[in-house]
Amino acid sequence: MNYKDMFSARTEEVRLVxxxxxxxxxxxxxxxxxxxxxxxRAGGKRLRPMLMEETYRLFGGQGKxxxxxxxxxxxxxxxxxxxxxxxxxDNDTLRRxxxxxxxxxxxxxxxLAGDGLLIYSMETAAKALSMTDxxxxxxxxxxxxxxxxxxxxxxxxxxxxxELAGKPVPxxxxxxxxxxxxxxLLEAAMMIGAVLGGGDEKQLKxxxxxxxxxxxxxxxxxxxxxxxSSAEVLGKHVHSDEKNHKxxxxxxxxxxxxxxxxxxxxxxxxxxxxxxxGQNEFLEALIRxxxxxxx
Amino acid sequence: MNYKDMFSARTEEVRLVxxxxxxxxxxxxxxxxxxxxxxxRAGGKRLRPMLMEETYRLFGGQGKxxxxxxxxxxxxxxxxxxxxxxxxxDNDTLRRxxxxxxxxxxxxxxxLAGDGLLIYSMETAAKALSMTDxxxxxxxxxxxxxxxxxxxxxxxxxxxxxELAGKPVPxxxxxxxxxxxxxxLLEAAMMIGAVLGGGDEKQLKxxxxxxxxxxxxxxxxxxxxxxxSSAEVLGKHVHSDEKNHKxxxxxxxxxxxxxxxxxxxxxxxxxxxxxxxGQNEFLEALIRxxxxxxx
Numbered sequence: 171m172n173y174k175d176m177f178s179a180r181t182e183e184v185r186l187v188x189x190x191x192x193x194x195x196x197x198x199x200x201x202x203x204x205x206x207x208x209x210x211r212a213g214g215k216r217l218r219p220m221l222m223e224e225t226y227r228l229f230g231g232q233g234k235x236x237x238x239x240x241x242x243x244x245x246x247x248x249x250x251x252x253x254x255x256x257x258x259x260d261n262d263t264l265r266r267x268x269x270x271x272x273x274x275x276x277x278x279x280x281x282l283a284g285d286g287l288l289i290y291s292m293e294t295a296a297k298a299l300s301m302t303d304x305x306x307x308x309x310x311x312x313x314x315x316x317x318x319x320x321x322x323x324x325x326x327x328x329x330x331x332x333e334l335a336g337k338p339v340p341x342x343x344x345x346x347x348x349x350x351x352x353x354x355l356l357e358a359a360m361m362i363g364a365v366l367g368g369g370d371e372k373q374l375k376x377x378x379x380x381x382x383x384x385x386x387x388x389x390x391x392x393x394x395x396x397x398x399s400s401a402e403v404l405g406k407h408v409h410s411d412e413k414n415h416k417x418x419x420x421x422x423x424x425x426x427x428x429x430x431x432x433x434x435x436x437x438x439x440x441x442x443x444x445x446x447x448g449q450n451e452f453l454e455a456l457i458r459x460x461x462x463x464x465x
Numbered sequence: 466m467n468y469k470d471m472f473s474a475r476t477e478e479v480r481l482v483x484x485x486x487x488x489x490x491x492x493x494x495x496x497x498x499x500x501x502x503x504x505x506r507a508g509g510k511r512l513r514p515m516l517m518e519e520t521y522r523l524f525g526g527q528g529k530x531x532x533x534x535x536x537x538x539x540x541x542x543x544x545x546x547x548x549x550x551x552x553x554x555d556n557d558t559l560r561r562x563x564x565x566x567x568x569x570x571x572x573x574x575x576x577l578a579g580d581g582l583l584i585y586s587m588e589t590a591a592k593a594l595s596m597t598d599x600x601x602x603x604x605x606x607x608x609x610x611x612x613x614x615x616x617x618x619x620x621x622x623x624x625x626x627x628e629l630a631g632k633p634v635p636x637x638x639x640x641x642x643x644x645x646x647x648x649x650l651l652e653a654a655m656m657i658g659a660v661l662g663g664g665d666e667k668q669l670k671x672x673x674x675x676x677x678x679x680x681x682x683x684x685x686x687x688x689x690x691x692x693x694s695s696a697e698v699l700g701k702h703v704h705s706d707e708k709n710h711k712x713x714x715x716x717x718x719x720x721x722x723x724x725x726x727x728x729x730x731x732x733x734x735x736x737x738x739x740x741x742x743g744q745n746e747f748l749e750a751l752i753r754x755x756x757x758x759x760x
Contacts, residue, residue: 193616193617198621198625198638198641199616199617199621199624199625201624201628202616202620202621202624203616206616249580253576253577253580256576258571258572258573258576259573259576276553277553278553278554278627279624279627279628281548281551281553281554281576282548282620282623282624282627284580285544285548285579285580285583285620286615286616286620286621286624288580288583288584289583289584289611289614289615289616289620290611290615290616292587292607292608292610292611292615293608293611293612293615296604296605296607296608296611296612297608299601299604299605299608305600305601305604305605306594306600306601308604309591309594309600309603309604309607310591310594310600312587312591312604312607313587313588313591313592313594315587316584316585316587316588316591317588317591319584320581320584320585320588321488321494321497321498321501321581321584321585322488322494325497325577325580325581325584326493326494326497326581328577329494329496329497329574329577329581330493330494332573332574332577333496333574343493346493
């Protein structure tokens, strides 16, 4: 099995773990539960939980307590997509080839489904408490997850992105947006894997840097794909950045420089990986696949 | 000092604790930080953190680790108000005598400020880890807070409330809405006080019931005030339930029955309190003040 096939197989395995933590769609609040369920099942690469689990394995982790956190981080990611797509934000009607949550369930239910997933992630993460005798590590990981999701993480990045929509963005602000909007949640994913796997503080710093580089390379690749790919391959509207007069890494630096930087930054991520103890060849391959992806 | 004066003094003390945990309004994401700050400082009775601390004291708690949770629960409450006021929900322009967050900061920033506060609550709660040698209790309380906030708590109640807006609501669904939308967060407040104060499982059940009764009495009183009070006293639009053709406890049961039930249910809450060990006369007075309030 080559690494691309392994990636597909792992995506499927991770999907099953994530979906096993979704609450059943029933009861008085079934509409919003359906909206949460629909949005999580709509798919995607399951990148964050996969990176979390692979980092956990890198550090020798073998328990089940990683699973609630895998589900939690995918819920948070999905929550952000639901809110990003709202009419008052990006006003997007198509995501992963399907109608966005607000189109399908209404504006109010989409706000509540995003809220619901955001906090259900923490309810889910807390389930790890009954799966380990290290409540201190579980609490610490819940703190990391909240911090990297919040105003000094993903939501902070989204805020600046939304405020500058349609305006020229200086490089310094673009870096800030990329570091927070995409990077922070990848950092949370890999740091949680490291903490639960027993990594020490110095290793945790290195993991954070590795994830930060991966996030930046991943986001620049996203910009490249928005410019060069087709809606059929990507399953969402393309050239949306151009249509929205959005400043991206590609519009600031040009496509050739962007491609070179993706390569350079991904090499930096991999060199962090090599400094860490343990071996996980698939994790290295995964980083390469993600930054060289075509959709 | 009588209990009403004590209540005012405690509101002020609790306000200072809560505000001390607000992040500074600065940096690239300062707009959304300003919206979060504005909304939390807009005030209110600081009921949830006060009940949390008083329950903690009832159980003999004397540490500082309660404080991050006090701030956290007020952040969650504020987050829900910000999202409830949005045009796609209640479309309210006035709250506590001030323009609502979406009016002042824009629709997009209000969505993000609500998201920001919702998850910053967990980041804040995690600070308790460095203030106690019981990480297991901190993690458990984070779990309780998430559960009572989420889809099986406050957000679940809000969902059903929004879905039924303008439609006749059967008593069974109204009970569900009240139990979740108002009750759940009061339950979280008092349960967290009990857990951090060292209460056992049996006591925790009793605390949950006490809080549930208090929540129901409080919400029915809210309906009564919406019908009978003035905008000047209340600091928000009155008769909004009537204008929105909203089913409330008062429209279903009549104002006299509603008043009797507030009394009956608050007596039930106080009898739970008497079954618990410890003594906290102010907590008992507080319950009476809350259910007999005029604003």
